[in-house]
Amino acid sequence: MEKERNRVKFYSKNDMASGLQLKETEKVLNSYSEENHYSINDYIEFYEINIYFENDLFLLSWAENEKENYKSKALILLEATKQFWLNNIENENIVSLFEEVDYGFYDSFWLLTNKFNVYKKIDKQTFEEITKNNRFGVRPLLKQQNIVNFFSQKIRAYFIDNTASAEILLSFYEEAERREKEPLYFPNSLNDSDKENLILDYINYSDVNLNYIKLIVNSKTIKLSNKTKLLAKKKAKQLNDEALKDGNVLSQGVGVSISKDQKEPSNISFDKENRRLIYTYSEDYLNATKSFIGIYKNFNHLFNFINFQGCIDLVYKER
Structure with missing residues (x-):
């Protein structure tokens, strides 16, 4: 399969880009042949295609016989994905395969690894190697309870060794729910x-975020001692004082940058010195999503510029 093509990815049943995705699905299904060589990303894409059909999403232009034909073909592709996971992913090659996975497919990579019980083939040393890979992000993995339970000690070690992972705990347990939270499973x-201890380390973390410190101060779910909350309260005061050290005027701003080294598609951090919220985007990810569909999805899911109606609010209005 071609490498530069923007791949089919299922986001939700109400995603306004589903029509564009289904047009791409049509191309994939029509070009499929058992004689072709397919990559791990192709097999993940086959799985994504099936989710559209499981949710009864089809192009309006498809006749009933076309729908049935595509559904049948998609099941063949799903079986091919299953056989690839069962027969081609081994402890010896999973690290190299992991490095080939498109950034937007890591959720499905772990889902399929869980679904077909392939994680049981992976030894603890190899799993630890994956967690130390610069493409690894723990959040997609935390959606798969069986894998989390199987590698409980290694995932615990990951949290302990990565102070910034405290933000995932705080976000999941302490943030106010503005939308329905996707379940995460912690070891x-x-x-x-x-x-x-992780939160104590985070309070003294060099890249600490004031918003998360406030969550610690007001923590209701994570069991924290009064001493820890007091330290967080002092840290919050320190950060606020630093922001106000030049006077009573509070300056704040927003910065945007593109990173050559960032593994996640997007990252948000806080520049304490300049009181700026910094949005950083992965250059590799943006370069891999330059098609019309890819750009639309980035505006929708990465930049959050598009509302639930598929419209953009950033328009000029004459006064």
């Missing part, structure tokens, strides 16, 4: 003491 071995 049972990560006990209350581990969580508190």
Whole structure:
């Protein structure tokens, strides 16, 4: 399959880009042949295509016989994906395959690895190697409870060794729910003491975010001692004082940058010195999503410029 093509990805049943995705689906289904060589991203895409059909999403231009034909073909592709996972992914090659996965496909990579029980082939040393890979992000993995339970100690070690991972805990347990949260599963071995120590480390973290410090101060779900909350309260005061050290005028701003090294498609950080919210985007990810569909999806899911009606609010209005 061609490498530069923007791949089919299912986001939600109400995604306004589903029509564009289904047109791409049509191309994939029509070009499929058992004689072709397919990559791990192709097999993940086959799975994504099936989700559209499972949700009864089809192009209006398809006749009933075309729908049935495409549904049947999609099931063949799904079986091919299953066989690839069962027969081609081994402990010896999973690290190299992991590095080939498109950034937008890591959720499905772990989902399929869980679905077909392939994680049981992976030894602890190899799994640890994956967690240290610069393309690894723990959040997609935390959606798969069986894998989290299977590698509980290794995932616990990842949290302990990565201070910034405290933000995932705080976001999941302490942030106000503005929308329905996607379930995440944390290792049972990560006990209350581990969580508190991780949060203590985060309070003294060089890249600490004031918003998360405030979540610590007001924590209701994560069990934290009064001493830890007091330290967080002092840290919040320190950060606020630093922001106000030049006078009573509070300056703030927003910065945007593109990173050559960033592994995640997007990242948000806070520049304490300049009181700026910094949005950083991965150059590799943006370069891989330059098609019309890819740009639309980035405006929708990456930049959040598009509302639930598929419209953009950033328009000029004459006064």
